[in-house]
Amino acid sequence: MTVAPPPPLPAWAYFLDVDGTLIDLAPTPDDIQVDRELLRLIEDLHRLCNGAVALISGRALADLDHRLGMPQLPMAGLHGFEWRNAAGNVQRHATAGDIRSIEQQLLPLRRRYKQLIFEDKGTTLALHYRQAPRLGGYLHRWVRNLVRLAGKDLQVQPGKRVIEIKPRGHDKGSAIKDFMAQPPFFGRTPVFIGDDQTDEHGFVMVNQMGGISIKVGRGRTQASYRLAHVAAVLDWLRQITSANESHDKESNIAVT
Numbered sequence: 455m456t457v458a459p460p461p462p463l464p465a466w467a468y469f470l471d472v473d474g475t476l477i478d479l480a481p482t483p484d485d486i487q488v489d490r491e492l493l494r495l496i497e498d499l500h501r502l503c504n505g506a507v508a509l510i511s512g513r514a515l516a517d518l519d520h521r522l523g524m525p526q527l528p529m530a531g532l533h534g535f536e537w538r539n540a541a542g543n544v545q546r547h548a549t550a551g552d553i554r555s556i557e558q559q560l561l562p563l564r565r566r567y568k569q570l571i572f573e574d575k576g577t578t579l580a581l582h583y584r585q586a587p588r589l590g591g592y593l594h595r596w597v598r599n600l601v602r603l604a605g606k607d608l609q610v611q612p613g614k615r616v617i618e619i620k621p622r623g624h625d626k627g628s629a630i631k632d633f634m635a636q637p638p639f640f641g642r643t644p645v646f647i648g649d650d651q652t653d654e655h656g657f658v659m660v661n662q663m664g665g666i667s668i669k670v671g672r673g674r675t676q677a678s679y680r681l682a683h684v685a686a687v688l689d690w691l692r693q694i695t696s697a698n699e700s701h702d703k704e705s706n707i708a709v710t
């Protein structure tokens with residue numbers, strides 16, 4: 455069922471997934487297009503919501519900073535394993551599990567299937583098969599088995615044409631909970647928008663907090679609301695900025 459979310463309010467706290475939510479998916483992680491209009495929208499939202507806007511991504515903070523160039527923006531990276539709060543303090547959670555051994559064991563797969571893209575994010579690893587979708591089932595079984603044999607400290611996080619291996623203990627839900635305990639998020643109604651399986655942790659957390667969870671696109675979800683695609687997300691968020699523009703215009707008219 456498709457339920458449209460209510461109009462957004464500047465008094466809420468906004469947690470935004472990146473790939474597939476703010477930015478259209480691309481053939482490879484490096485191919486995403488970040489346009490100026492998106493950056494302006496994020497900046498406007500951040501200002502109009504008194505700073506209560508954070509990105510919640512599977513990408514690393516360094517990657518997001520490199521692509522977006524917004525070093526002041528609160529963000530959680532690596533599915534919740536690192537985060538930067540509104541004061542600019544960066545925290546990286548301690549991890550267990552031998553991710554380097556998994557990296558070594560993935561080498562034969564990478565040598566055999568040249569279409570696979572391997573993303574080493576330090577704390578987590580991602581194996582992308584968007585260029586070879588038919589390998590998906592086989593790769594998922596292979597990696598699941600590998601991670602199971604490695605013990606209980608690591609887990610598989612499936613995503614869109616990607617299999618990620620990450621430590622247990624943190625996720626997008628825990629990142630949102632951490633942000634909500636601090637200013638300027640504290641006391642606001644949390645909104646989380648995401649499109650992928652890793653975002654389900656965020657939806658569950660926001661639902662528990664009485665917030666607004668929004669799934670982008672199709673598929674089973676714990677989210678309460680749905681938006682069809684990236685353009686619909688941006689249009690929905692723009693209601694805040696355009697309402698403010700018309701308010702400014704009205705005040706200008708009143709003053710002059």
Ligand SMILES: O=P(O)(O)OC[C@H]1O[C@H](O[C@H]2O[C@H](CO)[C@@H](O)[C@H](O)[C@H]2O)[C@H](O)[C@@H](O)[C@@H]1O
Nearest residue numbers: 472473479480481482483511512513614615616
């Ligand atoms: O949590 P997100 O911000 O949505 O990040 C999830 C993963 O996104 C990236 O991979 C996905 O997007 C790529 C570019 O569009 C696409 O080629 C790939 O198939 C998708 O899975 C990123 O590369 C991962 O590190 C993120 O975890």
